[in-house]
Amino acid sequence: MQESDQQVFLAIQSGQTPAFEMLFKTYYQPLCRYATSYLKDPDGAEEIVQAAFIGFWEKRKTISIETSLKSYLYRAIRNACLNELKHEQVKQKYFASESLKEEAQSSPADHLAIHVELEDKIRAAIQTLPEQCRLIFTMSRFEELKYQEIADQLNLSVKTVENQMGKALKIMRAQLKEYLPLLAILMSNLLNP
Template structure:
């Protein structure tokens, strides 16, 4: 496979062409992504995303530059998208924090916060007993699902199902307080 000519990537059924490209370029692409993200795990994730997208293509890929240049550009784009997503996420968290701080500084905000606390306590207390216990152990005692399962003598899957049930019920009951609730849950985790 010549790296400097127009290249058509055909995936045979066992993916050998892509495997060969992956093995040839993975280490360098990972290092490149790491220099952009400064996070080994996310660098690995970005490189895997590029190859996953290549695998999922149903048509051959025409590359008019070198394969290496195409892969570097793809990893670069994945990293930039990830960075952009992180900035949006951070911006949203900052906005939520500022909104919360502003709301709790004025009397109306304090009242709304107290009202939310009351509604949250009531909503938690209204959960079925096992569901409530599991939710409290997870959110307030910060136990992992496996730790909760071991302590209660139940399956981890049961803990997952009960947490899902609890969060769904709380979301429905506290829909009017979602921005404040999001801030609280982010800070409790």
């Protein structure tokens, strides 16, 4: 340590506030700029520098400086900034994991609500179908019968069943067009849990 640094440091160690104030005035602004280069947050940088000076004053009797006061202060600020950055990373990871947990917990309720609303709308749309059309649609979609099986049971031609299904699907699409985004969300969430 240079002799001038040694004298300032000995004065600070003995509790002389003018020496400490001189050190503070000399290095406060440059240290704030240095801390800002790490944190990209001027207010946070000032807090770090202020805390470092307070800590320096409080521990002045036990501090051992080998190089220079300037080197010591810059190293202290760098270490404090790195610790702050690590702390921020930990906080961000924590908040990210918490938001994922909340999303996972709220998603089943959201999916259920969407599912129930969609089922209600589908039921209502089915009720608007003409009788034969509705019967063929429910046999195909809910009883999972093939067109030939439906035709056999209802004594109709397969072509009639196909035409009635086409008509049913056209009506259903028109009835449910505003709910297609909900259906897309529900299907994507079911496929990607």
